[in-house]
Amino acid sequence: MSLQLFNLLWVGALIGGLQGITGAGGGILAVPALVAVLGWGVLQAGPVALLGVAGSAALGAWDGFRQGLVRYRAALLMACAGVPASWLGSLLAHYLPGRLLLALFALVMLWTAWRLRHRQPDDGALPASLCPLHPETGRFVWPLRSLLMISGVGALAGLMTGLLGVGGGFIIVPALRRISPLPMHSIAATSLLVIALVGAGGVVMAGLHGLPLPIDVALPFLLATLAGMLVGRRLSRRLSQAAVQRGFIGLLCVIAGYLLLKSLALV
Incomplete structure (x- = not known):
């Protein structure tokens, strides 16, 4: 096994594992990781x-x-709200200063981490919230306020994805944690479904725009992320809600630091 293939596999497994535990991390980590491992450009790695x-x-x-x-x-x-917002974000990215946006988003991530750090772990109750859950089924009920707020989360995640190229999970997870009483395990799983839907659309759009997808690299990377996801999901079942939340907070801080360095053109 070549060193390049070995690096590709362990990077993929790590990204998949982090996604499985936190519901975020893959989108923002995968591109710079592939650039570092393979020496590709951003457009080629995307x-x-x-x-x-x-x-x-x-x-x-x-x-x-x-x-x-x-x-x-x-x-x-x-x-559904995130896909058109992502297209809008990609248009705005051509007109707004990228470094300033990265720095501001990094600061927002640090603020989010601080707020989550001071939120108490779930105790199994369903407290009053902006987007309430049914007390028996634990599923969302859908007054107009919930419809607007949930779709707003998706639109914001899509906008940031198109604008900055960051993963939507970093918007979805803390936002759902803030506006709903869902436990972290459920938030992470729901975030993964959104990422899968939006990401699948992104793969199709990349193909329609003629961006190359080399199978000799894409297939091993995909298999490694799948393996990492299986391990991460299994590990997440053994972790408490508080441990999952702490893991997400730590990941927020690491990525915020990376974005701050990138905004200063140091990475």
């Missing part, structure tokens, strides 16, 4: 990263669906 992230997210969402964790109606609503 379709391969998207395929791996979307494929592993689909597997994680299916696992969460079998456990009754995925809120699929909310995920579909967020995906």
Whole structure:
């Protein structure tokens, strides 16, 4: 096994594992990881990263669906709002200063991490929230306010994805944590379904735009992310809600640091 293939496999497995545990991390980590491992440009690495992230997210969402964790109606609503917003974000990216946007988003991520750090772990109750759940089924009820807020989360995630190239999970997970009483395990699984739906659309769009997808690299990377996702999902079942939340907070801080360095043109 060549050193390049070995690096490709362990990077894919790591990204899939982080996605499986936190419901985020794949989209923003995969492209710079492939650039570093393969020496590619961002445009060349993008379709391969998207395929791996979307494929592993689909597997994680299916696992969460079998456990009754995925809120699929909310995920579909967020995906429908996120796809056109992503297109808008990609247009705005040509007119707005990228470095400033990266720095601002990094600061927002750090603020989000601080807010989550001071939120108490779930105790199994369903407290009052902006987007309430049915007390018996644990599923969303759908007054107009919930429809608007859930679709707004999807639109914001899509906008940031198109604008900055960051993963939508970093918007979806803390936003759902803020506006709903869903436990972290359910939030992560629902986020994975949104990522899978939006990512699949991105893979199709990349193909329509003629971006290359080398199978000799894409297939091993996809298989590695799938393996990492399986391990991450299994590990997440053994972790408490508080441990999953702490893991997400740590990932937020690491990625925020990376974005700040990138905004200063240091990476």
